[in-house]
Amino acid sequence: MTTRARTPHPAWLAALAILLLATNLRTAVSSVGALLPEIREGAGLNGFEVGLLTSLPPFCFGVMGLAGPAVGRRLGLHRTALLTLLIIATGQIIRGAVPGAAWLFGGSILALGGIALANVIMPSLIREMFPDRIAGMTGAYTVVVASAQAGVSFATIPLMHAFGGNWQLGIAMWAGIALLAALPWAPLAVRDTASSRRSAGAHRLPLATIARIPKAWALALFMGSQSMVAYIIFGWYPTLLQDEGLGAQAAATQVGIVSVAATIAAMFAPTVLSRMRQPALMMWVLFAACVAGYLGLLLWPAELPTLWSVLIGTSQTYFAIALYIVNLRARTVTGVLSLSGFMQSVGYIFAGTGLLLLGTIHGNSTQWAGVLVFMLVLCGFMHALSLISVSNWRLEDEMERRGMSTPGP
Known part of the structure; x- marks a missing residue:
């Protein structure tokens, strides 16, 4: 007979945290795709810079994802998840609020770096928090990622116009979703005990x-x-x-x-x-x-x-x-x-x-x-x-x- 793994956190809180984290794993990419013509004109980007901006996601996910295992071991998975959301929000705000192409690229790299860390730790989070529901939670997580990606693509331009803003507002406003997603991770991060972090890093x-x-x-x-x-x-x-x-x-x-x-x-x-x-x-x-x-x-x-x-x-x-x-x-x-x-x-x-x-x-x-x-x-x-x-x-x-x-x- 098998016994269900006991976790120190309520299942509903863990599921909410995982799915809200998943909503943020493509927003920084989709919002740029939806507004690329406006960004190109507004930031004065040339052809090479546009190509570089659109190719940043896979390269950032690959290069910055190298740090994922080390950060996850040192801080603990829950604290790392909270950190990724704060990084994603900060990057989106910087690239939308500060004028200049350099800040556009710098904020994008920061936001994509946060996503890269979240990409790497997500399978381990699911395994740790839902050891007997790995398949179901993986399916739910990937559906949320795809749905959020499509939703941001469709909603970015209408929301931008509804608030009477420009392209900078269009890419900065999604930082609010990252900050909202950080809320359920705060109590989980507090319960990320020192002993569990030492065990993970050992x-x-x-x-x-x-x-x-x-x-x-x-x-x-x-x-x-x-x-x-x-x-x-x-x-x-x-x-x-x-x-x-x-x-x-x-x-x-x-x-x-x-x-x-x-x-x-x-x-x-x-x-x-x-x-x-x-x-x-x-x-x-x-x-x-x-x-x-x-x-x-x-x-x-x-x-x-x-x-x-x-x-x-x-x-x-x-x-x-x-x-x-x-x-x-x-x-x-x-x-x-x-x-x-x-x-x-x-x-x-x-x-x-x-x-x-x-x-x-x-x-x-x-x-x-x-x-x-x-x-x-x-x-x-x-x-x-x-x-x-x-x-x-x-x-x-x-x-x-x-x-x-x-x-x-």
Whole structure:
């Protein structure tokens, strides 16, 4: 018989804190995307600066995420979560309230740095606070992230105009959501006892150690591949459809369909995966949806766009799966925290590099066949990595096979 883990905090408070934290993990990105033309004109950005601003998220998530495991061990997970929200709010206020391109970039880097820390510690938070509901909370968390991302994209411009403000207000006002989300984390941070922080920090697992595990690289590149796919779709899909003959409104509708399909699939994927004896079967289904969607866009882009959007959106479930399975690939909270940091840092740097190279090669071309062929190849690469990632292995077991010391319980 199994016993449910007892936690020192009410379940409702823990769930509220997790979900409010999740609402802030893409607001700083989506608000800039919604107001990019206004920001470019208002801040006087040139083409290179616009490209740099839009490529900041994956690079910041990757580089600054390297600090996540160390900060989480030193401060404790709950205090780190509270700190991330305060950093996110501060960055958003700075880039919106202080004039000048330098402050725009500085505030963006600060806000994205806070998000990077939150990205890394979230799997460990879920494992610690909901050890018997990891799949359900991961599904809920990813749905909230996707819903908040879509909501901010749709609401930023209307809210900005409703308050009679400019683009600076449009990107600064979302700091209020971060400050609101900090409220439930305050009592949890107080209960982040010194003994628990010492326990978490007693078993340091350097990222260089994880880098010696080939399957950890497979998990990291799986995370990076799905991230690259997602950024390409949400960044270029409207332009692709318009170049293929769809109107602006029709193209925007298709992006919405991708988001809805991705959200619905992410809602159920972790729970379904947790109950499957052969999780590789789900990977094959998602691979089929991925290939069918991009092949359809390549051959018949304007004939059945809604079908291609649903298939592509369904294949975005890889994101929820990556966040869920990192909890299954280590036996300890320390292992999950360190593996999450490695996975997201390597993954986002890989994604950002690929996006920068692809954007440079594609340029302003209106021909998308090369990009779609690249997406099909990327789907195959991602599928192979997903099969390794969902196979039954543990970080500690892989370390023991190589004669490496493992973290304590």
